[in-house]
Amino acid sequence: MAQFGDQTLLVTGAAGQFGRIAVEELLARGATRVIAGTRDPDKLAELAARGVTVRKVDFDDAASLASGFAGVDRVLIISTDGIGKRVAQQTAAVAAAKAAGVKHIVYTSAPAARPNADAGLAAEHFWTEVAIAQSGIDFTILRDHMYAENNLMSAANEVASGQIFGLIGDRGTAYVSRADAARTAAGALLTAEGKTVLDVTGPAPVTNAERAALYSELTGKTITSIAITPPELTAGMVAAGLPEGFAQALVAFQVDAVIGYHGAVTDVVEHFSGRKPTSFADFLAENRAALGA
Template sequence: MSDKLVVTGASGQLGKLVLHHLLDSLKVPAGRIIATTRTPDALAEFAARGIEVRAADFDDPASLDAAFAGVSRVLLISTASFSDRSVQHKAAIAAAQKAGATHVIYTSLPEPVDPSLAIVRDHAATEKALADSDLPGWTVLRNNWYFENLFWTIPDIAKSGKWFTATGDGATAYISRDDLARAAATVLASDSTGRTTLTLGGSKAYTTAELAELIGKAIGREIAVVQVSADDLAKGAEAHGVPAHLAGIIASGDVNVAAGRHAAITGDYKALTGLEPRPFEDWLAANKAALAG
């Protein structure tokens, strides 16, 4: 039986970190690792280290068949498409089954229970596709928001001094992208079987008001939190040039937080890796200059 491990979307930020953890943290032989991407040249540094790089396009099922040939375990990193990602994910699941893969690991989000929300819909459909599949085993990693997501918004918020949000009193157990990459690499390189769902987040959940206070102190600027409706948040984002579909995704993310779906402290990360997730305060101290803009 093959012992080959596949990382999809390997040229993305999460994918590259997974490759680093496979090679450097877990000491997986490079010859066992296959990295797939639409842009193979972007993975030249990993090819030079002995990883096999294969071209794959989630919109081209034939390319997935070739990319997954002879594999055992597949890490399916959710795509960045703003259309129906579940179609792409289902194509990857079908290709994994066709290749005879024994286990698929998928990066989802916490509590994908409301398919009416844009941020949830594709993850819920993909989780169902895994549950309905004939795969011998799978692991769903319900990843909480990255600390790094704050780079998208905080520099502008710091300049204006106002943080418009629809999160209400909802809290988020943020976690670093690197920690989530380590977790994904750990499952991929393991011999785990069966069907498992893990919720991965930090050891503490923060409301937007708590984040604003911590970040404001770190960068030396006061940040006032302004609670608005999800509709008004989306309209405000559009007014500042954000495309309508992306504005809807941003607003639905806040709705999910307000509903309490990102606040759970599970301990799954430590149970999986044996390590504590990086504390937010530690990450903030290391990145305050970038957040200040």
């Protein structure tokens, strides 16, 4: 397996949770020419003090992309939080990478990325993948499955209510921790070659019923999984205050879990990070406080 630790490696979105973990992993594994890209370089003053090159890299600013990608050999493009404008942002970054002569792109995508109208946010990742493939640059597309952390946003409310609402026919999601996914991305930046598309998963799929059982075990309360239809789930999310478009995107993700797209299990985390992925049960135990009990 080739090692590229002596090449110039850029991590975009380095001030975010994922990006910061990836930068730390690169440093821990001996990378010597790391560039941390961010819209706000002041946020990374501590990294700069440790010898990391910090550059302004703003996907909405063409000039910053040109200067940010200059001299870069390999780049980790972390998908932005710009829902609705990701395609424009990320294709601009791919174009900048090509113009700068970047040799390899690692991109954090999503499982079952496809252009279908009912695919929710997956279409934004699909068109970014297309732009990367058409660039002629070697790439590693990492289709990160749902981060385990996403469950913590609703877990306390679900525990308090004693109910988890999900779709009829749920076949499970192989939740992966953000840290595992970020270390995997760093490992790919250091070692990957060629053109590959890979799923980044946890060690096993977890159904809503299994999630409810884990919540019950950790809190001592009875949590029940209630299976409903997509329109019912969408309506419930809107009634709870979510914008309809965002609710539909979240339900589309659960529909994919019913289809089985999120139940795949791979060894990609261990291959690139050198660690076995954290199980969902262990992740919840480590974050028991977030369950509100």
